[in-house]
Amino acid sequence: MAFLAAVGLILNVAIATQMGAAALGVFNQIYAIFIVTAQIAAFGLQDSTQKHIAEYVNEKSIQRDIFGAALMLSLFSGLSVSAVIYSGADWIGHVTDSVQFGKGLQVAALGLPFIALNKVFMGKLNGARRMRALAVTQSLRGGGILLVCLAVIALNGAPYLLGLGLFLPECFLTVIFFAFCGFPTLPWITRWADWPRRHFSFAVRALGYGVLTESYIRIDIIMLGFFVSDFKVGIYSFAAMFIEGLYQVAVVVRSVANPIIVPLVLAAKKSAIRSLARKFGMLSFGATGVVALTLAVSYPLFAEFFPDEIVLASYPILIVLFAGILPYSFFVPMDQIFLQAGRPGIQSGLMIANVFMNIVLNAILIPRYGLIGAGAATAAAFLFAGITLNVVAARALGYRGGLIFVR
Numbered sequence: 001m002a003f004l005a006a007v008g009l010i011l012n013v014a015i016a017t018q019m020g021a022a023a024l025g026v027f028n029q030i031y032a033i034f035i036v037t038a039q040i041a042a043f044g045l046q047d048s049t050q051k052h053i054a055e056y057v058n059e060k061s062i063q064r065d066i067f068g069a070a071l072m073l074s075l076f077s078g079l080s081v082s083a084v085i086y087s088g089a090d091w092i093g094h095v096t097d098s099v100q101f102g103k104g105l106q107v108a109a110l111g112l113p114f115i116a117l118n119k120v121f122m123g124k125l126n127g128a129r130r131m132r133a134l135a136v137t138q139s140l141r142g143g144g145i146l147l148v149c150l151a152v153i154a155l156n157g158a159p160y161l162l163g164l165g166l167f168l169p170e171c172f173l174t175v176i177f178f179a180f181c182g183f184p185t186l187p188w189i190t191r192w193a194d195w196p197r198r199h200f201s202f203a204v205r206a207l208g209y210g211v212l213t214e215s216y217i218r219i220d221i222i223m224l225g226f227f228v229s230d231f232k233v234g235i236y237s238f239a240a241m242f243i244e245g246l247y248q249v250a251v252v253v254r255s256v257a258n259p260i261i262v263p264l265v266l267a268a269k270k271s272a273i274r275s276l277a278r279k280f281g282m283l284s285f286g287a288t289g290v291v292a293l294t295l296a297v298s299y300p301l302f303a304e305f306f307p308d309e310i311v312l313a314s315y316p317i318l319i320v321l322f323a324g325i326l327p328y329s330f331f332v333p334m335d336q337i338f339l340q341a342g343r344p345g346i347q348s349g350l351m352i353a354n355v356f357m358n359i360v361l362n363a364i365l366i367p368r369y370g371l372i373g374a375g376a377a378t379a380a381a382f383l384f385a386g387i388t389l390n391v392v393a394a395r396a397l398g399y400r401g402g403l404i405f406v407r
Contacts, residue, residue, distance in 0.1 A: 005245045007142040012241050013305060014153055015162070016234070021310055023159040025234035027149075028241075029096070029225050030104040032218040034111070034166045036211060037085050041116040043077040044206035045070045046123035047339050048199045053127025054259040055266070063128075069195035070120045073203075078116030085109040096225045100159045107163030114170035121177040129259050137173065144169025206339060208348030212355045216381075217247055219355065220374040223362045228370065236371045239314035242295055243321045246288050250332035253284040257333045261340040270399065277403040280333035288329035292322055317375040324379025331386045334403050337393065346396050354385045
């Protein structure tokens with residue numbers, strides 16, 4: 001997580017200072033769409049893999065069946081989504097009045113089949129609690145994005161070529177995964193035949209969550225692209241970059257918590273769930289708070305390294321976003337509890353409600369208040385998500401009092 005945060009900072013510094021705020025806006029729009037469509041390409045199969053690997057943690061033969069079936073399905077879904085996005089990228093660029101954005105998205109779309117496969121590999125590692133291996137592969141992805149984008153900058157490439165930073169590293173990572181993990185053995189006739197059906201059933205219900213969870217923290221950037229210029233999107237995305245980094249602190253804690261949650265939920269151990277929610281919630285909130293405080297104090301110093309208008313104009317946005325991300329960070333470690341409980345439909349429904357609220361708030365506030373309106377809408381949406389998580393857990397899982405006070 002620390003390495004990825006450094007990569008994000010260096011990359012945004014390089015793009016903003018060498019290519020300008022408009023290029024930064026183009027890259028962050030490409031990145032936002034790529035991350036969202038990557039979830040569609042993965043089709044929720046990474047979540048099914050993680051959940052079932054954790055459930056059958058001591059059954060190696062079943063794990064091989066789980067993994068092999070998910071890998072095959074992800075290849076098909078990845079190729080399908082890649083073809084759709086590639087063919088529609090020009091239209092997206094036309095709608096957003098940004099040719100560079102459209103062309104860059106077309107380049108990035110080539111990486112979707114590879115990231116679909118890579119997400120299944122990472123789901124396997126997470127489910128088996130191989131956190132060091134997961135950390136290394138995530139770092140390889142971030143390092144690859146940085147190196148490719150720095151090469152584009154050094155060669156004075158057009159902004160759309162930054163999309164290569166999302167395509168080439170995924171290809172490399174897929175090769176690494178297969179080199180070290182090998183190709184799974186698929187017993188086609190016996191046990192394996194049941195897993196495509198089980199994965200598909202889980203994935204269809206989890207897909208809404210998988211797609212929307214990535215778009216949820218990027219809705220502001222996506223919607224700003226329809227209302228303001230690439231330059232202003234670049235200013236906003238500079239602050240949003242740090243908020244996404246803060247969010248990743250909580251996501252790291254969630255990754256550790258997820259495979260632990262599975263057996264506790266299946267065994268209906270409410271007291272253990274309550275203890276886990278408090279423990280990981282405090283860890284997430286404390287770590288996020290320390291980073292946020294450090295960032296709030298040091299942020300104005302970035303004006304020495306960036307164009308003044310980027311730092312000074314984005315600082316108020318950063319503070320507004322803090323008001324939402326800090327309280328929400330307490331609940332992030334448990335916000336996939338419905339997936340771990342084998343209730344992906346509920347998880348998707350909850351996220352649909354959260355995203356709908358985020359879109360509505362941004363649609364109302366951006367036209368009236370511009371960049372600050374987008375920040376306020378996103379902060380309010382974070383608070384709404386924390387409330388709905390506890391309400392739905394109380395109703396759907398019988399956790400009266402919510403996750404923190406379940407009894």
